[in-house]
Amino acid sequence: MLKKVEKKYSAKKTPKAELKKWYELMTLGRLLDERAPNYLKQAVGWSYHAPYAGHDGIQLAIGQTFVRGEDHLFPYYRDMLTAVSAGVNAEEIILNGISKATDLASGGRHMSNHFAKPEWNIHNVSSCTGNHTLHAVGVARAMKRYKHKGVAISSQGESSVSEGYVYEAINGASVEKLPVVFVFQDNGYGISVPKRDQTANERVADNFTGFLNLTIIHCDGKDVFDSMSAMDEARKIAIEKSEPVIVHADCVRIGNHSNSDKHEWYRDDAEIAAAKAQDPYPRFRKELLDAKVFTEAELAAVDEAMKKEVLDAHTKAMKAPNPDPASIYDFLYAEAHVSTKYPQGTHNETSEPVKFIDSINGTLKAEFRHNPNTFIWGQDMANKEKGGIFNVSKGMQQEFGIDRVFNGPIAEDFILGTANGFSRFRDDIRVCVEGAEFADYFWPAMEQYIEMSHDYWRSNGAFSPNVVIRLASGGYIGGGLYHSQNLEGSLAAIPGIRIVVPAFADDAAGLLRTAFRSKGPTLFLEPKALYNSKSAMTPVPEDFEVPFGVARTRKEGKDLTVLTYGNTVHMCLEAANRLEAEGFNVEVIDLRSIVPLDVDSIVKSVKKTGRCLIVHEDKVFGGFGGELVGVVNEKAFEYLDAPVKRIGSTNTPVGFNRILEKAILPNTDRIYTGMLDLLKY
Known part of the structure; x- marks a missing residue:
């Protein structure tokens, strides 16, 4: 729904004290914006700077609308004035720009011009343009679940709206009716790509006019008063109706996209001159003088005061320490839960064996009872008796309700990205997602997976996504392409996320419990062929826990070490037992945990x-x-x-016909032959 907003602010209607504050902020921001390139010229830093000049009105309004203690703000890399207006001071801006250890956003770990203040819920976002829309939707979902009065504000350029996950975010917010404000700062360019190559509509917000439960507001992002009116109305609608709002702000980019760009290569002199002529900062200054709210002397005094503030901030920031090279491993992985009762992840339980699938289901329910701030969502998660594609979460919605157990759309990026955002609302929240119905379908979520992998490190320990990603992986079910894939070889190379692969019911329960009680993200791979396998059944102690990075010796031996995990653990044990009868003693080690890896046991x-x-x-x-x-x-x-040998699948996709599948995937006979070859080497 398009909504026309009455301009309720003007130089004559707004209190003088308020106007003075706005002018101070705009002056401070512009001084910082213009000073930033000098740090690069002096080889001090700020090697990435995207000037905001031309976006002044909307950025001032975003920061002034943001309510500290109630709202969550996700600024993008051009949002310097947004950050200043929201309360980030000049020293904090410069510390970020020159990448000092005391930079609030990341301690110098993240690119300059990515502003944040975690204690105020001004979030550190990545360079992957527009992806924070999903995080804003996630935190807005948490606000609604916890009946919190506030909004999530996502700010971005209009070209980032071309990204698919932005559409997923806005669609999801409209479906769930979430209090989130999406601000599109439209300056007509995505670096050098003109808007006409991005969308057929003159205004990208109009792409969403068919969405229900969504209000669209257009404003002049160069006009302080129009922008303030639009943002005030947007926040009011988002809170009162608990619905998303798009604020489309028409801006102009006065300078280069960034300090690595030359806009003269794709803009002619007339266009650049026209952009400069629309500069919002002198326009606002003139409005204040024309309305006789301020004298030239009064504004000149503000100018001098802001220059001094910037100079003082520069002096302090230059004395700040640089990051310590020894700190690069800090905050790579968030704190893992440590079991005191089961330090090695073993037990002597003798109760009735439990199926692999039932151990996961039982542990999910136990952890939901243990922590009332635990949630799960995904595709096919909760519809009457259905509980996931394999019914692993069966009965959970019936016990814990739709607020904690619910379906997500068929949009893997949305499922994972909103989990990241949801977990930002409270530190005790734990989110479990079925990242895709089969592991093979997880690839659309890879952008959010990578985002999640470095959130903790990038924020210098300020935020860790406390998320468990469950994926049904592997073959041996006759699934063929998109139903038989393994991901760990590709994903283990991405630091920051733990990866575990249980092969028995007790380890499935123990690793899942540890993942829930730890901070940070864990990828929990479930070999689906084991869900109902008799060989994977074991007794499962109540509250059993398996530590990360602790392998388990499944069979002692002295002649050969076999390192394995997942489905092939059972095949290795079968092959080792055959060789036992032939006089060979094979040791089989079930790694259980891929990241971290138990190097000592190996x-x-x-x-x-x-x-x-x-x-x-x-x-x-x-x-x-x-x-x-x-x-x-x-x-x-x-x-x-002897040389170290490997056995695994052929370097081909997995075929659907069982004959093809058998030729591709490893089996007990091939493993037996491989063991024997090494034993006789």
């Missing part, structure tokens, strides 16, 4: 046996086994009596 076993075979379901080429080979060669090469 090295200890290889030192004992002198031989090592690595077995996993994923392809040998590019699979995680290559990393394991590297660990063994680096840490235990002198103890080897």
Whole structure:
């Protein structure tokens, strides 16, 4: 719904004190904006700067509309005045620009011009343009769930709206009726790409006119009073109706896209001159003088005061410490839960064996009872008796209600991105998502997965997404393409997210519980062929826990070490037992945890046996086994009596016909042959 907003602010209607504050902020922001390139010229820093000049009206309005303690603000890289208007001071802006250790946004870890103040819920966003719309929707969902009065504000350029996840965010917010304000700052360009190459509509906000439960407001982003009126109305609608609002602000880009751009290459002199002629800052100053609210002397005094403030901020910031190179591993992984009762993740339980699928279901329910601030969503998650594509979450919505257990759209980026945002609302929140119905369909969420992987590190420890990502992975079900894939070989190379792959019911329960009780993201891979497998059934102690990074020796041996995880653990045990009858003693180590990896247990076993075979379901080429080979060669090469060998899938997709699947995936016979070859080497 398009809404026309009456301009309720003007130089004559607005109190003088308020106008003075606005002028101070605009002057301070412009001084910082114009000073930023000098730091690069002096080799001090600020190697990325996107000037905001031409966006002054809307950015002042965003910051002034933001209510500290109630709202969450997600500014983008051009939002310097937005940050200043919201309360980030000049010293904090400069510390960010020159990447000092005391920079509030990231301690110098993230690109300059990415402003944040975590204690005020001004969030650190990434350089991946527009992706924070999903985080804003997620935190708005949490506001609604917890009946919190406030809004999430997402600010971005108009070209970022071309990204698919922006459409997912706005669609999801309208479906769920969430209190989020999306601000599009439209300056007509995506770096050098003109708007006509982005959208057929003159205004990109008009792409969303068919969405229900959504209000669209157009304003002049160069006009302070029009922008203030629009943002006031947007926040009011978002709170009162609990619905999303788009504020489309027409701006102008006066300078280059950034200090690495030359706009003269794609804009002619007349266009650049026209842009400068529309500069909002002198326009606002003139309005104040023409209305006789201020004298020239009064405004000149403000100018001098702001210059002094910037100079003082510069002096302090230049004395601030640089980041310590030794700190690069700090905040890579958030704090993991440590079990005191089960430090090695083993037990002596003798109760009735439980199915793999039932152990996960039971642990999910137990953790939801343990922590009332636990939530789960995904595709096919909760519809009457349905509980996920494999019914792993069966009965959860019936017990915990639709507020905690609910469906997401078929939009994997949205599922994961809103989990990131939702967990920002409170530190005790834990979100579990079925990231996709099958692991193979997870790839659309990769942008959000990568985002999540470095949130904790990038924010210098200020925020960790406390999210468990469950994925049904692997083959042996006759699923073929998109239903039989393994991801760990690709994903293990991305630091910041733990990856676990249980092979037995007890480990599934123990690792899942540890993931829920830890901070930070965990990828929980569930070999779906084991859901109802008898071989994966075990007794499961109540409140059982398995630590991250602790392998489990499934069979002791002295002649050969086998490193494995997931589905192939059972095949390795079958092959090892066959060889036992032939006089060979094979040690089978179930890694359980891929990231972190139990290097000590691997090295200890290889030192004992002198031989090592690595077995996993994923392809040998590019699979995680290559990393394991590297660990063994680096840490235990002198103890080897034979080359390290690998067994896994062929370097092909997985075929649907069972004959093809059998030819591609590893099996007990191939593993037996591989073991025997190494034993006789």
